[in-house]
Amino acid sequence: HLVRLIRTPITSQEPTVTWDPDAGKIDAAGLEGMDAVVHLAGESIAKGRWTTAKKARIVNSRVRGTKLLAETLAQLKQPPKTLISASAIGYYGDRGDTILREDSAPGSGFLAETSVAWERAAEPAARAGIRVVHPRTGVVLSTDGGALKEILLPFRLGVGGVMGSGKQYWSWIAFDDLIGALQHALKNESLQGPFNVVAPQPVTNREFVKTLGRVLSRPTIFPAPEFALRLLLGEMAEGLLLASARIEPAKLTATGYTFRYPDLEGALRALLK
Template sequence: MKILITGGTGFVGRRLVPHLRHHHEVTVLSRTPAKVYQQLGHDVQALSSLNELENLDQFDAVINLAGEPIADKRWSSAQKQRICQSRWQLTEQLVEKLNAGTQAPKVLISGSAVGYYGRQGDALVDEDSSPHPEFSNKVCAQWEQLAQAAASEQTRVCCIRLAVVLGPDGGALKKMLPSYRLGLGGPIGSGKQYMSWIHIDDVVSLLLFLLEHEECSGAFNASAPEPVTNQQFSKTLAQVLNKPHFARVPAWVMRLAFGEMADLLLTGQRVMPVRLQCAGFHFRYPTLEKALKETLNP
């Protein structure tokens, strides 16, 4: 297949491309093509702008993973705008190019996040659960709606609602590890809020699964089948690192440091991957302890 990827040099993209490059022709959309060649190799093609293409008829599949990190900075008005536009604008442009041709790609797999559901307490959440209206829901709902505009008899659309992705070289875990390795890690706020998570290898596997299974379309929770509370996550991480676990980060400290963005960490969702499992997908890392051990002690 000929596959176009956005976000190919990001945390997930860097793991995905090596699984595709030996069997498919991969093109990565990036403003800096040199970065693509440096990180992914010269057998991967680079595209600096969609404006170079009239349509996407030359591709069999599109995987859309690009977006400004949502939890890296305080949510100022300008940062909220960057978070939204980095997802919405590119997705809208992709769909316009996809719909402009006569032989559209067979599948568009587009990113989203479990933030789609907003705060959910301890209720079990599946793909049909009603979301709580807040900023994270607004971002993801519009992102998915724009992607779904590509759906047709020719093109199926899959939206993956990613949980916290665990991997050794990026994402949330990379930010957490320094304090935990010093024995200073601990739960955030009450620790009772649920954390949905997924090992990065399972993210890659489910992307390949959705790429290959033509019967799959719609929204899929990209989350391991055993979500845990923040307290459980913190305790398990400390145990895997063989470090003490007595510190705690008060909610007021988080809100002082991060403002509204702190709510992402102080509230949560107990997400279940119902549609993926019904489709026959199997997780290599269904439990947190196994996922963390493989990530930290490969």
């Protein structure tokens, strides 16, 4: 059965475990005897400018929670066999058209540093013999949140266009394949450490924009220059929209995962139909 980890107790039939990462508190007894723990929590990086306070929330919401959870699991009498602890392709930084796999070195910049610290925070669980898996997730295609939701309105209105040079690679993943990859990681014990949760066909921003326009039957003739994006969004533009990461899902492919949506147009048509 499924047990949710929550901050505030709720009156529900659904089993829950309470915790407060900021205060370093967690109901450890409620975690005893579980088969696996999936930890994906973290402050959204796609909403709001990256002020100093916002960046602190992005880091702390990931690192503190992961460290508390990993240390707690390591001390249990009946720890889970598996901890899936989220990461992101921000780990690789801005790398141009270099093909990146799980064994590629980390990049530089805020998102890379955050991702390195995020993964490192789970080390207590790994040292205790728990299989720790880090899904490095790409740009998730969903209308409920993330980068696509943020850019969808101008494209629907016909005023979207290429961002910056348009040459930067966007490594994306359909939401259904994100869920599929997590389920695959739970079942496949040969998966360990980081694995890239991206589709096998990354595209440049120019390709992404043209495909989105074609799916929506809208023009994409209004480019967003780099200086305008930096002025409007600050550091977030550099980290999310202008950085280039050409990433392969090497481990997913090697362990036999079959993508439901391997190509961008098929994924967008299924999502936006």
